[in-house]
Amino acid sequence: xxDTSNKNPVVSVAPSPHVFSMEMTVPxxxxxxxxxxxxxxxxxxxxxxxxxxxxxxxxxxxxxxAEVVFTxxxxxxxxLGDLSAVVTGVILGLSLPATAPWYVGxxxxxxxxxxxxxxxxxxxxxIFNPAMVGRAFVMIAxxxxxxxxxxxxxxxxxxxxxxxxxxxxxxxxxxAVPLSSLLWGTxxxxxxxTSALACLLGGIYLCVRRVAAWQIPAGILATVTVVxxxxxxxxxxxxxxxxxxxxxxxxxxxAFFIATDPVTSPVTAAGKWIFGIxxxxxxxxLRLFSGYPEGVMFAVLLMNALTPxxxxxxxxxxxxxx
Amino acid sequence: xxxxxxxxxxxxxxxxxxxxxxxQLLGLCSTLxxxxxxxxxxxxxxxxxxxxxxxxxxxxxxxxLLKPHxxxxxxxxxxxxxxxxxxxFLAAYMYQMSKALGPYIPLIIVNCIIICRCEVCASRQxxxxxxxDAVGQSIGFGLALCSIAVVREILxxxxxxxxxxxxxxxxxWTIMVxxxxxxxxxxxxxxxxxxxxxxxxxxxx
Amino acid sequence: xxxxxxDRRMRLRSGFKNSNLAQAWLVLLLxxxxxxxxxxxxxxxxxxxxxNKVNETLEKIPELVFGADAARKLKQRQVPIEITPGTxxxxxxxxxxxxxxxxxxxxxxxxxxxxxxxxxxxxxxxELLIGLDDRAQxxxxxxxxxxxxxxxxxxxxxxxxxxxxxxxxxxxxxxxVVKGGAKRPDAIDAVTGATISSRSVTRIxxxxxxxxxxxxxxxxxxxxxxxx
Numbered sequence: 001x002x003d004t005s006n007k008n009p010v011v012s013v014a015p016s017p018h019v020f021s022m023e024m025t026v027p028x029x030x031x032x033x034x035x036x037x038x039x040x041x042x043x044x045x046x047x048x049x050x051x052x053x054x055x056x057x058x059x060x061x062x063x064x065x066a067e068v069v070f071t072x073x074x075x076x077x078x079x080l081g082d083l084s085a086v087v088t089g090v091i092l093g094l095s096l097p098a099t100a101p102w103y104v105g106x107x108x109x110x111x112x113x114x115x116x117x118x119x120x121x122x123x124x125x126x127i128f129n130p131a132m133v134g135r136a137f138v139m140i141a142x143x144x145x146x147x148x149x150x151x152x153x154x155x156x157x158x159x160x161x162x163x164x165x166x167x168x169x170x171x172x173x174x175x176a177v178p179l180s181s182l183l184w185g186t187x188x189x190x191x192x193x194t195s196a197l198a199c200l201l202g203g204i205y206l207c208v209r210r211v212a213a214w215q216i217p218a219g220i221l222a223t224v225t226v227v228x229x230x231x232x233x234x235x236x237x238x239x240x241x242x243x244x245x246x247x248x249x250x251x252x253x254x255a256f257f258i259a260t261d262p263v264t265s266p267v268t269a270a271g272k273w274i275f276g277i278x279x280x281x282x283x284x285x286l287r288l289f290s291g292y293p294e295g296v297m298f299a300v301l302l303m304n305a306l307t308p309x310x311x312x313x314x315x316x317x318x319x320x321x322x
Numbered sequence: 323x324x325x326x327x328x329x330x331x332x333x334x335x336x337x338x339x340x341x342x343x344x345x346q347l348l349g350l351c352s353t354l355x356x357x358x359x360x361x362x363x364x365x366x367x368x369x370x371x372x373x374x375x376x377x378x379x380x381x382x383x384x385x386x387l388l389k390p391h392x393x394x395x396x397x398x399x400x401x402x403x404x405x406x407x408x409x410x411f412l413a414a415y416m417y418q419m420s421k422a423l424g425p426y427i428p429l430i431i432v433n434c435i436i437i438c439r440c441e442v443c444a445s446r447q448x449x450x451x452x453x454x455d456a457v458g459q460s461i462g463f464g465l466a467l468c469s470i471a472v473v474r475e476i477l478x479x480x481x482x483x484x485x486x487x488x489x490x491x492x493x494x495w496t497i498m499v500x501x502x503x504x505x506x507x508x509x510x511x512x513x514x515x516x517x518x519x520x521x522x523x524x525x526x527x
Numbered sequence: 528x529x530x531x532x533x534d535r536r537m538r539l540r541s542g543f544k545n546s547n548l549a550q551a552w553l554v555l556l557l558x559x560x561x562x563x564x565x566x567x568x569x570x571x572x573x574x575x576x577x578x579n580k581v582n583e584t585l586e587k588i589p590e591l592v593f594g595a596d597a598a599r600k601l602k603q604r605q606v607p608i609e610i611t612p613g614t615x616x617x618x619x620x621x622x623x624x625x626x627x628x629x630x631x632x633x634x635x636x637x638x639x640x641x642x643x644x645x646x647x648x649x650x651x652x653x654e655l656l657i658g659l660d661d662r663a664q665x666x667x668x669x670x671x672x673x674x675x676x677x678x679x680x681x682x683x684x685x686x687x688x689x690x691x692x693x694x695x696x697x698x699x700x701x702x703x704v705v706k707g708g709a710k711r712p713d714a715i716d717a718v719t720g721a722t723i724s725s726r727s728v729t730r731i732x733x734x735x736x737x738x739x740x741x742x743x744x745x746x747x748x749x750x751x752x753x754x755x
Contacts, residue, residue, distance in 0.1 A: 103493060115506065141497035143680055143720030387553050395554050403561035407568050414572040417579040496680060496720075 030083035032211045036202035037090055043198040044094060044191040051098035052191050055105055060089030062109035070118035084123050088112055091257055092131040094192025100145050108134035128304045129264045132297050182247040193250040203256025212260035215269055219276020220255040221246065227284035251283065254296035264304045271314040278303045329454035336458025342435045343466035344515045349435040353467060354504040355426050360483040363471035365419050367464030369427055373404045374436050375456040381444040382452035388445060397440045405430045435463060473507050474498045585610060591658030591668040592631045592639035608633050613750040617738045624738055637661045640743055646731035649723040651675040655731055663743045669693045669732065681724035689718055701733040
C-alpha cells in the first residue's frame with residue numbers, strides 16, 4: 001500500500017519552475033539552456049556575421065536593463081542572477097531576422113520582459129512565454145522589417161543576399177529550398193531557425209539534461225509529421241514535403257527551446273503531450289491555411305494560454321482518491 | 323438636503339476624481355475602439371457629451387414622474403432617441419467621420435456611462451446638478467479618450483490628428499492602432515493613474 | 528351605504544392606477560415625442576445623407592479618368608464633364624453579374640469609363656472604382672470606396688501612392704502581385720505586410736476587366752439620368 005502511494009504521489013500545482021532535484025535550481029537550468037543554445041548561436045553568427053551578433057547583444061542587453069528597471073519599479077529584489085532574462089534575450093534575438101533594425105530588438109526586449117513577464121509578477125508567474133510576447137509585439141508593429149530579407153553567404157563571400165525565407169518563398173512562388181540547406185542552415189530566416197542541425201544538437205542536450213521535457217518536442221514533431229504527411233498525400237505534387245515541414249522555419253527552435261519553457265508549459269507528463277500535440281496541430285494549421293508563412297510563435301502563445309486548463313485536466317488522482 | 327451635492331461639486335468630481343474611464347471603468351468598449359486617432363476620439367467624446375447632457379436634463383425634468391420599475395425603459399428610450407439624432411447629424415455633416423466610426427456611434431446607446439449617470443444622478447437631482455454632472459462626466463470621458471488616443475496615434479502613425487509630429491523616418495508601431503495597442507495603452511495609463519494616486523496619498527500622510 | 532361609495536371609488540381609482548395605461552403613459556408619451564423628433568430629423572437630413580453617399584462616388588470620377596492634376600485643371604477652366612450612370616449585366620460561365628458604371632464625356636466627346644466593383648478582401652468586402660480609358664485599353668486609375676482591412680497594413684491599399692501603380696497599366700493581360708519591387712510592366716508591388724489585401728484588389732480589377740472585355744459599348748448599357 002505504501003509502495004503504490006509512493007509511486008503515485010499527490011501533485012500539488014504551484015507556480016513553476018518546480019524543483020525536482022536539488023541540483024536543478026533556476027540558475028542551473030538557465031545555464032543549461034544557454035549551453036544548449038551555443039550551437040544555435042554559433043551557426044547564427046557564422047551565417048549572419050555581425051548582424052547576428054548585434055541583434056543578440058541588443059536583445060540580451062535590453063532584456064537585462066528592462067529586468068532591472070521593472071523590478072526596481074515593483075520594489076523587488078534584483079533577479080538578474082537567475083539568468084532568466086539572459087535566456088529570454090538570447091531566444092528573442094534568435095527569433096528575430098538579422099536585418100531587423102535596432103529598435104525592433106530594443107522594443108521587443110522591453111515588451112518581452114516588461115509586459116511578458118514582470119507585469120504578471122516575475123519569473124514563474126507569467127502566462128505567456130516572454131520572448132514570444134516580445135516577438136509577437138514587433139511582428140505586428142513592424143511587419144515590414146520582420147520579413148527576413150538578408151543574409152551573408154558564408155561560403156561565397158557575397159555580402160548581402162536579399163531572398164525570401166524558405167517558408168514564404170514557398171507560400172509565394174511555390175518553390176522549395178533543398179533539404180541540405182535547411183539542415184545546415186545556408187538559407188534565410190530568423191537568426192536561430194535556419195540550421196536544423198544546430199537546433200537538434202542543442203535540443204537533445206536539453207532533453208538529456210532533463211531541463212526540457214522530451215514529451216513536448218516529441219508531441220510537436222510527431223503531430224507535424226502526421227499532418228504534413230496527410231497534406232503531402234492530398235497534394236502529391238507539392239515540392240514542400242513532410243521533411244521540409246520538419247526542418248524548415250522555426251519549428252525545431254520552437255519545439256526544443258521555446259515551447260519547453262517550464263514556466264509556461266504544463267507540469268504533468270500527459271499535459272505535456274497534449275501541449276506538444278496542440279502546438280504541432282496549430283503550427284500546421286497556420287502554415288497550411290493562414291496568410292502567415294510560419295505559425296510557431298502564435299501556436300506557442302495560444303497553447304500557453306491553455307496551459308492552466310491543461311494542468312487542471314491532467315492532475316493525477318492520488319491512489320484511492322476521488 | 324444638506325448632504326445633496328452642489329452642481330459645481332458634481333462638475334468637478336466627474337473630471338478626475340470620478341473619471342468615468344479611469345476611476346469607474348465604464349464605457350470601455352468605445353474607449354478601446356475609437357482611440358486609434360485623436361479625431362475619432364474627439365468626435366466620440368462630443369457625441370457622448372451631447373447624448374449625456376440631453377438625457378440627464380430630460381430625465382431630471384421628469385424625475386418625479388418616473389415609476390421605479392419602468393425607469394430603465396425611460397432611460398433607454400431617451401438615450402436611444404438622442405443617439406439616433408447624433409448618428410444622423412454625423413452622417414449628414416461629417417460623412418467621412420461617420421463612416422470611420424461605423425457602429426460605435428449607435429453603440430453609445432449601450433454605453434454604461436450614460437445610463438449610470440441617469441440612474442445615479444439625474445433621476446435624483448435637480449436639473450442644474452444633473453446638467454453639471456453630465457458636463458463634468460463628459461469632459462472626464464473626453465480627457466480619458468484623448469489621453470489614450472494621443473499615445474496610440476503618435477506611436478502608431480507618427481502623426482497627431484492627421485498632422486505629422488514625428489519625423490517621417492519614425493517607424494510606425496502598427497500594433498498601437500490595432501486592438502492590442504488599445505488594451506496595452508489603456509492598461510499602462512490606468513497603472514500610471516493609480517501610481518500617481520498612490521504617491522499623492524502617501525505624501526498627504 | 529354611505530361608506531360603500533368612497534370604497535368603490537377607491538377601488539376604481541386603484542384599478543386605474545394599476546392598469547397598463549396608467550403605468551406606461553410616460554413611456555408612451557416619450558416614445559411619441561421622440562418618434563416625431565426623429566422623423567423630423569430624418570426628413571431634414573435624409574436627403575443630405577443620400578447626397579453624401581452619391582457625391583462620394585461622383586467626386587472621384589473625373590480624377591479617375593483624367594488623373595488628379597488634369598481633373599483639377601479641367602474644373603478650374605470649367606470644362607463641362609458629363610457623368611452618365613448606368614448598369615450593365617454580364618453573363619459569364621453561368622453566373623450573372625451586374626456592374627454599376629459611369630460613362631464620362633468631356634465637352635461631349637467620350638473620355639472614359641468608371642466601373643464600381645466589389646470583391647472579398649482580407650477582412651471584409653472591398654469596393655473599388657476602376658477608371659478605364661474610352662476604349663477600355665488602359666487603366667486610368669483606381670479608388671478604394673469601402674474597405675475594412677487591417678489599419679496600418681491592409682488599409683494602405685487606399686493610399687494614393689499604392690493606387691498609382693495601376694495607372695496606365697494595359698488591360699490586355701491580367702495584373703500580377705509581386706513582393707519587393709515590381710519590375711515587369713504587368714506587375715503590382717504588394718503593400719508591405721499586406722499581400723492578401725493587395726492580391727484582393729488586383730483580383731477584383733482583373734475580374735472586372737475580364738468580365739467587361741468587349742462589352743463597354745453604349746448600346747449594351749442601361750443608362751439612367753446624367754449628372755452634369
